[in-house]
Amino acid sequence: MSARFAPVRRSHYDLIVVLFVSFLLLSNIAATKLIEIDVLEWSLVFDGGAILFPLTYILGDVISEVYGFKPARRAILLGMAVSILASAVFYLVQIAPPAADYENQAAFEAVLGFVPRIVAASVIAYAVGQLINAWVLVKIKERYGEGNLWVRLLGSTVAGTAADTAIFCTVAWAGVMPVGTILNLMIVGYVYKVAVEFVLLPLTYRVVALVKQNEPAYQEIA
Known part of the structure; x- marks a missing residue:
């Protein structure tokens, strides 16, 4: 019998x-570490x-922009599964x-x-956000087309980051930290994440363009 190997399709999605x-x-x-400046x-x-x-939001934007919602959802659920697996492994090592x-x-x-509370907060906030x-x-792109990429990049980040930050801080720290500290974490974390997206917008543009140019399936659709 001859040896057989599955072909690896040319795509940047897996990377x-x-x-x-x-x-x-x-x-x-x-x-796990809190930083104060x-x-x-x-x-x-x-x-x-x-x-x-x-940067996960930037990469998530690239996946959604180039490949659509279903491949993005697949990547998100894979990330959630790996996070849960990592937590389980750390727990087993901890109790060993x-x-x-x-x-x-x-x-x-x-x-x-x-x-458990931190793991739950992280997984739920990540998945929802x-x-x-x-x-x-994806919805903005479906309605308005390829133009105005910055609108959907920033718009999606504003919405997703708000949900992620609010859920994580509430689930992880409510009843453990003072309300003022939790609000500080929410506001600073949210502003910081959106600001990073804004500052790195030119880089995100460049990455999206490179992936589109070198993604055979995208070029076939175009």
Whole structure:
């Protein structure tokens, strides 16, 4: 019998999804640390996930813009499944008995320990925010066509990020932190994520253009 191999179709979708899921996992781990920066008379509080998480929205925009809602939903659900799997693995490692000479159990639990409330907040906020982001972008494009890309990029981010930030901060911190701190996290996190999208808009334009130009299926449709 001759050996057989499945063909790998030429597409950038898989590469973008890998980066999308990777950024999500790294953001979830980094989110365990809260960062406070004093700017003039204000103290800005945000979690470490805010450093990289906005890029997941940019990649999500690229997937939605080029491939449509169903492939975007597939990537989002894949990211959610991998996040749940990562949390389960961290939990199993956490409860596994440490070696006698292992001295970092407390540190491991502090950074990667399974906290059901944080995991639930992260998964729910991510799924709702990303799905809203993808749906809004696709609906705007279906109605107005290829032009005014900036409108759907910013419009989808404004809607998706609002849902993501509000859900995560509420589920994760309500009853644990003062209301003022939670509102600070919401406002600073939301403004920061939208600002990153705005600042990186030229880069997003360039990435979208490159993917469209080098995506055979997109060129066939055009």
